[in-house]
Amino acid sequence: MKGKNKDMVFxxxxxxxxxxxxISILSAVAQYGMNVFEGLRxxxxxxxxxxxxxxxxxxISRLLCSARMLKFKLDPAHTQAYIEQKVKELIKLNAHTEDxxxxxxxxxxxxxxxxxxxxxGLIINTFPKDRAFTDLKGLKCCVSSWRRINDSSFPPRIKAxxxxxxxxxxxxxxxxxxxxxxxxxxxxxxxxxxPGACLFIVRNGSLITPPVYASVLExxxxxxxxxxxxxxxxxxxxxxxxxxxxxxxxDEIFFVGTAIEIMPVESVDGIQxxxxxxxxxxxxxxxxxxxxxxxxxxxxxxxxTPIKMTQEA
Ligand SMILES: Cc1ncc(COP(=O)(O)O)c(C=O)c1O
Numbered sequence: 379m380k381g382k383n384k385d386m387v388f389x390x391x392x393x394x395x396x397x398x399x400x401i402s403i404l405s406a407v408a409q410y411g412m413n414v415f416e417g418l419r420x421x422x423x424x425x426x427x428x429x430x431x432x433x434x435x436x437x438i439s440r441l442l443c444s445a446r447m448l449k450f451k452l453d454p455a456h457t458q459a460y461i462e463q464k465v466k467e468l469i470k471l472n473a474h475t476e477d478x479x480x481x482x483x484x485x486x487x488x489x490x491x492x493x494x495x496x497x498x499g500l501i502i503n504t505f506p507k508d509r510a511f512t513d514l515k516g517l518k519c520c521v522s523s524w525r526r527i528n529d530s531s532f533p534p535r536i537k538a539x540x541x542x543x544x545x546x547x548x549x550x551x552x553x554x555x556x557x558x559x560x561x562x563x564x565x566x567x568x569x570x571x572x573p574g575a576c577l578f579i580v581r582n583g584s585l586i587t588p589p590v591y592a593s594v595l596e597x598x599x600x601x602x603x604x605x606x607x608x609x610x611x612x613x614x615x616x617x618x619x620x621x622x623x624x625x626x627x628x629d630e631i632f633f634v635g636t637a638i639e640i641m642p643v644e645s646v647d648g649i650q651x652x653x654x655x656x657x658x659x660x661x662x663x664x665x666x667x668x669x670x671x672x673x674x675x676x677x678x679x680x681x682x683t684p685i686k687m688t689q690e691a
Contacts, residue, residue, distance in 0.1 A: 406486035414444035479507035516644030526570035545573030564593035575635030
């Protein structure tokens with residue numbers, strides 16, 4: 379372990395400055411993007427000097443599931459407990475005193491071949507991160523002309539770097555056409571998700587979100603929002619397919635995800651979301667979500683992994 383700064387990463391079993399964490403340009407990750415990864419958030423509490431990592435075990439568990447589906451042969455040392463421990467150690471080492479984003483990546487650290495199964499490297503890095511859309515109160519969305527990847531060719535359930543090719547195409551198209559964020563439909567022409575977030579709509583007092591078989595990532599925030607809605611707000615939640623035109627009729631629409639957190643949608647294809655201004659359910663979800671991640675709620679404290687950021691801890 380080297381000295382304290384905010385630029386250390388965990389790489390090939392050691393903590394090193396990020397500039398020293400280098401991989402071969404001939405590796406399968408450099409040539410074909412062969413990796414699986416997780417993005418997590420840590421919320422810093424200035425009173426208790428604690429970094430609360432949101433849903434750490436859930437994220438590492440999904441990372442290992444992604445690696446399993448791609449038949450990565452992991453180093454036996456890379457267990458769930460080990461990876462969680464290294465995330466905690468790195469956060470302390472980087473001594474953050476602000477909200478952060480944490481990236482954990484397993485990648486094919488080999489020479490060239492995309493079908494090889496090992497060696498699999500582990501890299502963890504952390505950096506300060508604010509809200510994704512600091513300057514926007516709601517997103518102007520469009521339905522993308524690109525379809526979401528599907529389980530029979532390019533499973534969105536596997537959180538792998540190459541999936542973001544589909545995300546990239548849809549996001550760049552949306553921006554070029556003057557929108558903030560796209561909504562992708564799946565092969566059945568029902569709503570899937572955004573390029574980096576899941577989607578909820580509100581109709582007649584119920585929350586509705588596409589099921590996990592609708593070409594979506596099995597999102598950790600999506601599960602959290604369902605739990606918050608059912609157990610705190612007592613709002614009914616339906617996991618069912620959503621038609622495109624329901625987006626135009628919805629009372630409220632919002633995206634959820636680690637990076638985007640909870641983000642309201644203002645309009646879809648130029649049609650204003652009905653209750654965009656009061657958005658009563660979105661507002662409540664947002665309020666409880668931020669209370670929970672900031673450890674200010676009596677509910678779901680187990681979702682946070684607290685890391686004391688003082689020397690003596
Ligand atoms: C395509 C996609 N869908 C949904 C999500 C939300 O997932 P989570 O809540 O686990 O961050 C993400 C976030 O990475 C994503 O990239």
